[in-house]
Amino acid sequence: MKKSDRTARLAQSDIRAMTLACAKVNGINMSQGVCDTPVPPVVVQAAQQAMAQGHNTYARFDGIAGLREAIADKLASYNHITADPETQITVSAGATGSFQATCMALLNPGDEVILFEPFYAYHVQAILAVEAVPRYVTMRPPDWNLDVKSLEQAVTSKAKAIVVNSPGNPSGKVFTRRELEQIAEIVCRHDLLVITDEIYEYFVFDGREHISMASLPGMADRTITIGGYSKTFSITGWRIGYSVAEASWAKAIGAMSDVLYVCAPTPLQHGVAAGIRALGPSFYRELAVEHQQKRNRFCGALAKAGLPPAVPQGAYYVLADVSRVPGKTSRERALYLLDKTGVAGVPGEAFFEGPEGSRYMRFCMAKTDSDLEKASRAIERFAS
Ligand SMILES: Cc1ncc(COP(=O)(O)O)c(C=O)c1O
CATH class of the missing domain: 3.90.1150.10 (Aspartate Aminotransferase, domain 1)
Incomplete structure (x- = not known):
């Protein structure tokens, strides 16, 4: 065969x-990229309690209400993104699941997707899996600064999306506000969308600030913001991630996530929701x-x-x-x-x-x- x-x-x-x-x-x-650091006890305890209390069946396809609401509050305070937990947030099987569901929901075969090189290989694989075409914009060490000209040159008539992974794997690049604004300008001018991967949003060094593309003026409706708790809570095996998008896109992403994963593990969603609520700055x-x-x-x-x-x-x-x-x-x-x-x-x-x-x-x-x-x-x- x-x-x-x-x-x-x-x-x-x-x-x-x-x-x-x-x-x-x-x-x-x-x-x-597995973390050997301990899981916050409150997260483990809440997941155990959820299992003991019988939260062991399928959750709603886009996540339990408690987790979507906790994520919405975190998005408002940390990312400066306003999102309706009922219609815009989709909890999925890790950020990887969110990325794959997003690609399936929004990309057609032949659509070009621009990535910054060095890239995270799963992004490329997810794009290839839906028969879209990756295009690369090379960044140079040590600072991996954005080269606006190269980005502009990579945009063809088939371009549909740009992937922004900040802080980035493997480079550790943290995009500055100015760089994100420059990307946003190109995105708006060419009518593109942005798929972000912000899974390392809390791992920023030397006084830098994590800035979410969707918080920039005019970008909320053009950006699919992807995040998750694998890294933040050291729970890579739990498979809890999410995407945030304009409601009609979120509906399509949710439908694809349902087809692929049905739902993220229910009791573990309770654990993550409790962690988000309990752990302070x-x-x-x-x-x-x-x-x-x-x-x-x-x-x-x-x-x-x-x-x-x-x-x-x-x-x-x-x-x-x-x-x-x-x-x-x-x-x-x-x-x-x-x-x-x-x-x-x-x-x-x-x-x-x-x-x-x-x-x-x-x-x-x-x-x-x-x-x-x-x-x-x-x-x-x-x-x-
Ligand atoms: C950039 C990036 N995105 C996503 C992931 C995986 O996230 P998740 O475990 O939520 O699928 C990783 C893990 O290494 C990563 O480096």
Whole structure:
């Protein structure tokens, strides 16, 4: 039996491959974006309580009312986005589920979608899965500043959407207000839409501010804002994310999410809703401070080892220049480094369409302090 053409276009995940290679040598896995940090107790307790109280059946396709309302309040206070929880918010199976449902609801085969490179590979895969066409606008380290001219050049008559992932994976890029305004101007002039991925919205460093595209004048009705709690509450396995969109788009996204996932896990939605209600600004501030410290420690080690990091402005990954590590490709270099240090990262090719990827590796820094310390020391020893 032949597989679909769609399947043939999907790339195998380098991240999973490195995770397997790492497990074989019992190394420190800095390849996968899973957080080893603890889940806030209030979130776990509320989920357990929901199960004990019998909230174990399907939820409404777009999420339980309590979670949609909690997200709406958070959107108003943190993101400066006004959203009706009854008609505009769709809870789905993680931000990944929200992104896929959005692509299915709003893109036709052949529609072009612009992404900034380096990109998050799942975005590309989701776009390919609906037979839309990714177009890349390359950003350059160390700051990954927006090149407005390149963006303008990437907009063709087939362009439908721009993906903005801020803070970004893998670059850690945090788009400034000015950059978002420049993107918004192009979006409005060419009648495009924006799909954001703001899953790292609380992981912003050095006093930077997270700004949501949908909070900019005129952008609320053109933007699908995607977020989730995998990273913020360290619950990547729970699969709770959401999208926010203009009501008729939200209806279409909700219908697709229903087809794909039926609903996000009901008791876990209760857990996340309780977490959003219970945890105040200090929780989110500490999250940023803690990850900024992890960033400083590990980027310091990379620099010492002669693997210069593009120090991230947010999120919890770092791209390091590993061109001095033996190997022809980044994959060979990643395996060499794993062999010598016991630290696994992802080959840079996974995040670039062009050849630049071969000089980079991405490391996930959301590790426990003790694992991060072990990894930092191993990388520092690599210097000698
Ligand atoms: C940019 C980005 N979006 C989405 C996700 C996944 O989010 P979720 O677990 O909510 O599907 C990740 C995880 O690594 C990510 O880096």
